[in-house]
Amino acid sequence: xxxxxESGGGLVQAGGSLRLSCAVSGRTFSGYRMAWFRxxxxxxxxxxxxxxWSLGTTYYADSVKGRFTISRDNAKNTVYLQMNSLNPEDTAxxxxxxxxxxxxxxxxxxxxxxxxxxxxxxxSS
Numbered sequence: 001x002x003x004x005x006e007s008g009g010g011l012v013q014a015g016g017s018l019r020l021s022c023a024v025s026g027r028t029f030s031g032y033r034m035a036w037f038r039x040x041x042x043x044x045x046x047x048x049x050x051x052x053w054s055l056g057t058t059y060y061a062d063s064v065k066g067r068f069t070i071s072r073d074n075a076k077n078t079v080y081l082q083m084n085s086l087n088p089e090d091t092a093x094x095x096x097x098x099x100x101x102x103x104x105x106x107x108x109x110x111x112x113x114x115x116x117x118x119x120x121x122x123x124s125s
Contacts, residue, residue: 001026002024002025002026002027002098002114003023003024003025003026003116004022004023004024004096004097004098004114004115004116005022005023005024005025005116005117006020006021006022006094006095006096006116006117006118006119007020007021007023007119008020008021008119009094009119009120009121010120010121010122011122011123011124012086012121012122012123012124013123013124014086014087014088014123014124014125015085015086015087016086016123017082017083017084017085017086018083018086018121019080019081019082019083020036020080020081020083020094020096020119020121021078021079021080022034022036022078022079022080022081022096022116023076023077023078024077024078024079024096024098025077029053029077029098030053030054030074031053031054031100032052032053032098032099032100033050033051033052033053033098033099033100033101033102033106034050034051034052034053034070034072034079034096034097034098035047035048035049035050035051035070035096035097035098035099035106035107035112036048036049036050036070036079036081036094036095036096036097037094037095037097037107037109038090038092038093038094038095038121039092039093039095039118040089040091040092041091041092043092045095045109046061046107047061047106047107047108047109048060048061048064048068048081048094049061049064049068049069049070049081050070050106050107051070051071051072051079052102053072053074056071056072058070059106059107061107063089064083064090067083067084067085067086068081068082068083068084069081069082069084070082079096081094083121086121086123087123088123088124088125089123090121090123091121091122091123092120092121093118093119093120093121094118094119094120094121095115095116095117095118096115096116097109097112097114097115097116098112098113098114099111099112099113099114100113
């Protein structure tokens with residue numbers, strides 16, 4: 001059974017940092033793209049960052065470039081999202097996702113086959 005389990009969310013003050021983790025299990029994801037999405041209250045789910053597991057190629061939403069870093073640890077089967085310089089607009093539920101689709105349009109929700117349950121990130125002003 002494929003599982004993606006997020007952790008690391010919480011409450012942080014503006015300007016602070018958090019690191020989210022996504023532990024994956026149930027299959028080999030070496031040929032997959034992994035991504036982080038987020039959904040703020042009353043809004044749609046949007047792509048934050050993605051990484052191709054095998055090559056390490058990364059993509060970021062413009063709103064997080066220079067502040068967030070996505071990475072993966074092959075030995076731990078874990079994907080990370082390091083979030084720095086957080087601001088209240090980053091408040092959302094963050095989801096980890098996986099897709100076999102390696103096309104350039106990495107942020108399409110419909111491309112993703114597997115999802116985690118989400119972890120809440122709240123940034124206070």
